[in-house]
Amino acid sequence: MFELIEKNEIYAVSEISKRLDIPKKSNIAVIESRLQTLILKHLRGFHSNSSQSIELNNLLVEIEILYNRRLFKNCGKLILKAKKIASKHDHHLALLSILKWESYIEKEQGKYLKQSQAKLKEIVEKEEELLNGYKRLTQFKHHTFNLLLLSKNRIVAQLNQELKEYDKLIATDFFDIKANFSFDEKLYLLNFRGMYYMSRAKFKECLDQYIILIDEIEKSDRKNILKSNEYFLGLNNLLLLQVMNKKFDDSNQTLKKIYNRFDGIAAYKPLLFNVTRCYEIGIYCEMGEAKKGLQLIPEIEKGLQKYHSETNDINKLLFYLNIAIIYFFNKKYSKSIYWLNIFLNDYSIKKNDVTSNIYYYGHIINIIIQFEAENYDPIDYLYNECVNNLKKIRKINRFDKVVLSFIKKHSNNPITSKKEKSEAFKELKNNLEEIIKAPEETISLQFFDFFSWIDSHLKNVPITELIQKKYLR
Numbered sequence: 001m002f003e004l005i006e007k008n009e010i011y012a013v014s015e016i017s018k019r020l021d022i023p024k025k026s027n028i029a030v031i032e033s034r035l036q037t038l039i040l041k042h043l044r045g046f047h048s049n050s051s052q053s054i055e056l057n058n059l060l061v062e063i064e065i066l067y068n069r070r071l072f073k074n075c076g077k078l079i080l081k082a083k084k085i086a087s088k089h090d091h092h093l094a095l096l097s098i099l100k101w102e103s104y105i106e107k108e109q110g111k112y113l114k115q116s117q118a119k120l121k122e123i124v125e126k127e128e129e130l131l132n133g134y135k136r137l138t139q140f141k142h143h144t145f146n147l148l149l150l151s152k153n154r155i156v157a158q159l160n161q162e163l164k165e166y167d168k169l170i171a172t173d174f175f176d177i178k179a180n181f182s183f184d185e186k187l188y189l190l191n192f193r194g195m196y197y198m199s200r201a202k203f204k205e206c207l208d209q210y211i212i213l214i215d216e217i218e219k220s221d222r223k224n225i226l227k228s229n230e231y232f233l234g235l236n237n238l239l240l241l242q243v244m245n246k247k248f249d250d251s252n253q254t255l256k257k258i259y260n261r262f263d264g265i266a267a268y269k270p271l272l273f274n275v276t277r278c279y280e281i282g283i284y285c286e287m288g289e290a291k292k293g294l295q296l297i298p299e300i301e302k303g304l305q306k307y308h309s310e311t312n313d314i315n316k317l318l319f320y321l322n323i324a325i326i327y328f329f330n331k332k333y334s335k336s337i338y339w340l341n342i343f344l345n346d347y348s349i350k351k352n353d354v355t356s357n358i359y360y361y362g363h364i365i366n367i368i369i370q371f372e373a374e375n376y377d378p379i380d381y382l383y384n385e386c387v388n389n390l391k392k393i394r395k396i397n398r399f400d401k402v403v404l405s406f407i408k409k410h411s412n413n414p415i416t417s418k419k420e421k422s423e424a425f426k427e428l429k430n431n432l433e434e435i436i437k438a439p440e441e442t443i444s445l446q447f448f449d450f451f452s453w454i455d456s457h458l459k460n461v462p463i464t465e466l467i468q469k470k471y472l473r
Contacts, residue, residue, distance in 0.1 A: 001035050051223045052085055056094040059085075063101050072105050079105070089222055090182030092134040099123050099130070133182070140188035143175075147195045160440075163199055170196075186216055187230055194237060201442070207241040214238055229271075232262055236275050243283045246471055255280070270310040273303040278315050281322045285329075288452075288467030293326035317343060317358045321365065325448075329464045333373035340366045360393045361447035364400055368453065371407045379411035399441045402431050403450060425457045 001020060022028055059082040066075040079102055086094040103123045106116050147166070150159045169175060175196075177189050190213040197206035217231050225231060235258050242251035258276055262268040277300060284293035300319060304311065311319075320343035327336035343362050363386040370379055383404060390396050406428050415421040432450065435441050444450065449467055456463040 001031055002039075052089045052091065053094075055223075056082055056086055056091055060094065060097050060101075063098075067101060067104060070108075072109055075101065075105060090184060092130050092137065092182075095130055096127060096134075099127050137182065137185050137188070140175075140185055140192065143169075144188045144192040144195070147192060147199070150199075159199060163196070166196060183216070183220055183222065187213065190216070191234075191237075194241075198241075203241060203244045207238075207245050207247070210234060210238040210241055226261065227265060232258070232268065232271060233275070235261075236279055239276075240279050240283070243286065248471075251283075270307045273300075273307050274311050274315050277303060278318055278322075281326065282318060285322045285325045286467075287471050288329065288449075288464035290326060290329035290464045293322070294330055297323055297326060314358060316346065317362065320346070321358065321362050324369065325365065328369050328372065329462075333369060336369050337366075337373065337375075340369065357393070357443065357447065360390055361444070363389050364403065365448055367404060367407050368448070371411060374414075376411040376414060379408060383408045397441055397444055398438075399432060399435045399444045399450075402428070402435065422458060425454050429454045429458070 001016070004016065004019065016022070016028060020028075020031070022031070059078055063075055063078050063082065066072075066078065079098055082094065083098050083102075085091075086098060103120055106119050106123070109116070143166070147162065150162055166175075175189055175193060177186055181189070190209050194206050194209035194213070197203070197209065213234050214231075217225055217228075217234060235254055239251055239254045239258065242248075242254060255276075259272070262272060277296070281293055281296055281300060283289075284296065300323065304316075304319060320339050324336045324339040324343065327333070327339065340362065344366060367379065367382055367386055370382060386404065387396070390400070406424075410424060415424055429451065432454075436445070449463070449470075452463050452466040452470070455461075455466050459466070
């Protein structure tokens with residue numbers, strides 16, 4: 001069976017049975033399970049020294065075996081070794097397990113000694129201290145994951161409410177990093193603080209957090225930390241923030257570092273596509289780099305096929321939308337509309353009820369590109385469909401209402417003269433500039449540069465040229 005799998009060929013169950021001379025189909029599952037068990041057994045040995053966590057798990061297994069054989073002296077030596085590793089790298093759960101075995105040995109070897117009673121009391125106190133530390137760690141983890149999911153989906157009302165609660169906690173120094181915090185606590189806090197500043201549109205402060213985070217990881221002596229998920233995601237977040245802060249030389253170096261470090265690791269191929277490529281095309285949209293984005297699209301199309309099952313719905317939406325925007329920048333309207341149709345009609349995404357702002361603004365961008373392509377006939381229908389869908393997601397912004405109304409009005413009565421066009425877009429710009437003064441309306445600018453789009457009509461220059469000028473100031 002292993003040789004069949006290694007050939008990377010797909011066979012029907014009947015064909016596998018025939019090739020392996022298996023009398024019953026049900027036996028295939030048994031053989032498959034045994035093969036997996038055998039492979040994992042050998043992989044455990046192969047990776048036995050690849051990280052402190054695996055090393056500690058193996059030591060804990062050996063400690064239990066020695067304890068059950070009542071070889072307490074040998075067991076004690078392994079406990080000291082495991083405790084040294086776990087203490088150095090702040091492995092709370094491993095330390096709790098080690099203390100458990102330490103207390104068992106102390107109970108067995110010193111049942112009637114006052115010294116043992118004192119030792120057991122000391123172990124209990126240490127366990128309580130570890131539990132308090134672990135509780136703090138889990139709190140930081142919860143807040144980090146909570147803010148990550150809210151930010152990823154950009155659920156505005158819920159995110160704003162959570163941020164108000166986090167403002168209160170920040171005021172109490174709850175998220176301040178203390179010198180005695182463990183490596184894991186620091187990573188969770190730096191990620192949380194980065195996302196908090198991002199949600200508050202404080203991009204300089206956000207960049208500072210990820211610079212510190214990468215520095216913490218790179219100076220750590222934890223095994224294989226430079227091949228870890230924490231380092232990979234930290235570098236990608238650093239890349240994004242460097243671009244947002246116009247640190248283009250730094251961002252190019254970070255992008256090279258990501259590919260140099262992770263491109264050779266097979267397990268990271270899907271992540272390099274789903275995270276780094278997703279960020280990369282998003283960056284080209286953000287910067288108005290139409291040609292670079294266009295060059296990347298064929299590779300993304302292949303990746304969407306190859307990693308389809310490993311790409312989450314949010315990232316699919318981002319890929320579809322950013323490809324459409326890149327084609328729009330290059331005035332390839334039919335291709336842009338093609339990808340927007342995939343974006344709006346992907347069954348798997350609708351089935352999973354994705355109601356994020358990505359989906360919300362995809363509808364609006366679709367109307368804009370139909371307008372730019374001068375496909376005026378379907379816009380009345382698309383407008384009604386768009387408004388109905390937006391209402392299902394959340395309350396429509398004043399900013400967005402004005403944009404949609406403008407497109408509907410001038411699709412029903414297309415502008416014929418340059419003067420009328422200029423006056424119409426000037427009026428739209430003035431209205432939007434007034435509306436955008438309200439903080440809750442700024443969310444619209446996170447998905448599409450509406451003002452560069454308007455100015456491209458007023459100044460008769462490509463939208464990409466205007467976007468690039470903003471980044472080169």
